[in-house]
Amino acid sequence: MTAALEVRDLCKAYGGVRAVDGVGFSLGATERLALIGPNGAGKSTLFDMLSGQRRPDAGTIRLFGREVTGLPPRRIWRLGVGRTFQVTATFGSMTVIENVQTALISYHRRAWRPWSRADRLYRDEAWDLLDLVGMGDQAERACGMLAYGDLKRLELAVALANAPRLLLMDEPTAGMAPAERTRLMALTTEVAAARALAVLFTEHDMDVVFRHADRILVLDRGRLVAEGPPDAVRTDPAVRALYLGEEDGA
Numbered sequence: 001m002t003a004a005l006e007v008r009d010l011c012k013a014y015g016g017v018r019a020v021d022g023v024g025f026s027l028g029a030t031e032r033l034a035l036i037g038p039n040g041a042g043k044s045t046l047f048d049m050l051s052g053q054r055r056p057d058a059g060t061i062r063l064f065g066r067e068v069t070g071l072p073p074r075r076i077w078r079l080g081v082g083r084t085f086q087v088t089a090t091f092g093s094m095t096v097i098e099n100v101q102t103a104l105i106s107y108h109r110r111a112w113r114p115w116s117r118a119d120r121l122y123r124d125e126a127w128d129l130l131d132l133v134g135m136g137d138q139a140e141r142a143c144g145m146l147a148y149g150d151l152k153r154l155e156l157a158v159a160l161a162n163a164p165r166l167l168l169m170d171e172p173t174a175g176m177a178p179a180e181r182t183r184l185m186a187l188t189t190e191v192a193a194a195r196a197l198a199v200l201f202t203e204h205d206m207d208v209v210f211r212h213a214d215r216i217l218v219l220d221r222g223r224l225v226a227e228g229p230p231d232a233v234r235t236d237p238a239v240r241a242l243y244l245g246e247e248d249g250a
């Protein structure tokens with residue numbers, strides 16, 4: 001099966017800082033891969049290059065066998081990549097279902113007309129996505145009224161609107177209480193399995209990482225310092241040294 005991602009020798013520097021320095025890895029088509037590392041390790045920069053927000057200085061990115069290095073975010077999104085953000089990216093003044101409909105309108109390339117509301121387009125599809133993430137009962141609420149954990153579930157539904165084959169999740173559980181974190185990641189795992197998605201996520205909470213990743217990449221100062229299944233990474237001396245006193249994340 002073609003890998004979801006094949007990354008080779010990826011580099012990005014800001015002035016003299018080598019934020020990502022020769023990173024290479026692959027991600028299987030239905031694998032859940034966690035990207036961890038201390039603050040400033042280069043996780044966001046790597047993520048931004050994968051989703052097209054930043055152009056690499058060197059290296060290649062292949063998405064499902066196709067080279068996408070340096071393509072803009074919209075082209076990458078079109079090729080089946082959904083992304084969720086550390087800070088939730090929904091429209092607060094719209095209802096929950098309108099947010100999902102807006103994403104579906106964009107995916108289906110229907111023109112958005114400011115004088116016509118999105119209230120009829122793709123409503124059934126939007127309901128299906130909301131049911132999938134357990135938000136059907138809140139469909140008509142304004143997003144601005146939602147609890148944080150519910151917003152994150154909505155964000156997942158929005159990310160699923162373009163029928164992605166790869167989900168990129170940047171600290172999906174940031175700002176959540178521990179029980180909520182477990183729920184969101186269990187939901188992500190369920191959805192990924194049901195839709196045969198690959199998932200790449202960054203995360204500071206080590207419990208979440210060890211419980212929900214098939215494999216883990218560890219970055220430090222732009223370089224990959226360890227890679228493997230959770231048990232191997234957990235006991236890796238280099239990783240332990242890196243995380244000593246940082247078990248709880250920052």
Ligand SMILES: Nc1ncnc2c1ncn2[C@@H]1O[C@H](COP(=O)(O)OP(=O)(O)OP(=O)(O)O)[C@@H](O)[C@H]1O
Nearest residue numbers: 014017018019037038039040041042043044045046
């Ligand atoms: N726009 C920028 N201009 C200059 N330096 C930057 C920029 N963005 C990031 N850096 C630097 O690049 C390095 C990697 O940063 P990056 O944000 O990718 O790390 P991170 O692992 O995501 O950190 P965190 O866990 O704190 O989000 C750091 O030294 C950071 O200071």
